[in-house]
Amino acid sequence: MPEASSSSLSLDAWLVRLERQHPVSIDLGLERVARVGRRMGLFDAPLATRLVTVAGTNGKGSTVAMLEALAQAHGLSTATYTSPHLLRYNERLRLDGQEADDATLIRGFERVEEARLAGEPISLTYFEAGTLGALWSIAERRPDLAILEVGLGGRLDAVNILDADVGVVTTVAQDHAVFLGTDLEGIGREKAGILRAGRPAVLGSTVLPASVREVADALGAEVHALGERFHRVGEAKAWEWQGLDVSGCPVRLKELPDPGLPLDNAATALQALALAGVSLDEVACRRALAAVTLPGRMQWLGNWCLDVGHNPHAAGYLAARLAERPCAGRRIGLLGMLADKDADGVIEALAGTLDAWVAVGLDGERSRSADDLAATLEAHGQRVLYRAVSPTSGAEWLADELGEDDEALVCGSFFTVAEVLAWWESRLRRRGHDEIRNA
Structure with a gap:
């Protein structure tokens, strides 16, 4: 029976198709996905006014969720791309805090399919095709802030085809050993692969492997590390954040509420947002942190x-x-x-x-x-x-x-x-x- 035309596929049918079109489910590397991204015009103009990419073994989802909530509380338009999803694929792409509808996702997949077949066909994994589709949907809207969560590793992850204005590394621990190995220094180098020369690097843990800082220093990235250039003071009931704004001036936020998520990640989100050029308002920050939710995390x-x-x-x-x-x-x-x-x-x-x-x-x-x-x-x-x-x-x-x-x-x-x-x-x-x- 002939395969249905891509223009007539439902979202579920598209997802089945994407799962089958590449010989392996994970195929790390940027060459193929970057070629298709170039055909799609993803490098022709900035995806958003500011782009933040978040990598790390744990805490990525929490940091992204709090970045999104904080940005919206300051009146910014947002787009977030995360993985994996729990119940619906739509969870992966959020536009102004709302899950993308089927039609938006399908249009993205159609654009990816058109581009990968425009000339010599290029095979993509499920994750790569989904990432490119999401990036195209975000680019169509040009939000004030786009937040991308790394799927696996960092350096060779599909989201890393774009240069982040602010790069965030939350934590480094052993996970996905088949792909990243068990050496924490090596894992750290992979996570730090999202950082860019001369741009802010926010390091959200006090116990990162030395390799993360080594990569940042070698790039000449502007390092903002937890416990050094920004701080989380106190415990969940009423804690305080101390950091720097984009000009390097000190900022202090007091009596912040417990977001129900790791406070180190909350502090990291605040510093990343400040370095994205947002002037942090204490009342808006309290409101956002009190209301933020993340399914499947506590x-x-x-x-x-x-x-x-x-x-x-x-x-x-x-x-x-x-x-x-x-x-x-x-x-x-x-x-x-x-x-x-x-x-x-x-x-x-x-x-x-x-x-x-x-x-x-x-x-x-x-x-x-x-x-x-x-x-x-x-x-x-x-x-x-x-x-x-x-x-x-x-x-x-x-x-x-x-x-x-x-x-x-x-x-x-x-x-x-x-x-x-x-x-x-x-x-x-x-x-x-x-x-x-x-x-």
């Missing part, structure tokens, strides 16, 4: 907490935040992880915070079974209450097991959180329908 749904943390560094932050929150009953973890992730490190980080576990399996080429995960949990002296073939079946079992004072933590993978979040929404819809029928 997201509470009743007595369920959902967090996509999937490496030891992220698990350590999650454990610290949970320790600040007393639980009258049991705290049970629902854990599903991919086979190439450090399950031992994640379990060690969370072990003292949880009373028992539900191990769930994940499907796909990088799958890890519930039995394998349960064995790892038990090897660390953890109590496993149940093994489920999927996050959905694990959530169904756990929903019946939880007492009134108990809490559930869902973590270990974007896939685990996405599936449980979809289950939760379906559960709410079922309850709503039952209430209507019984009314």
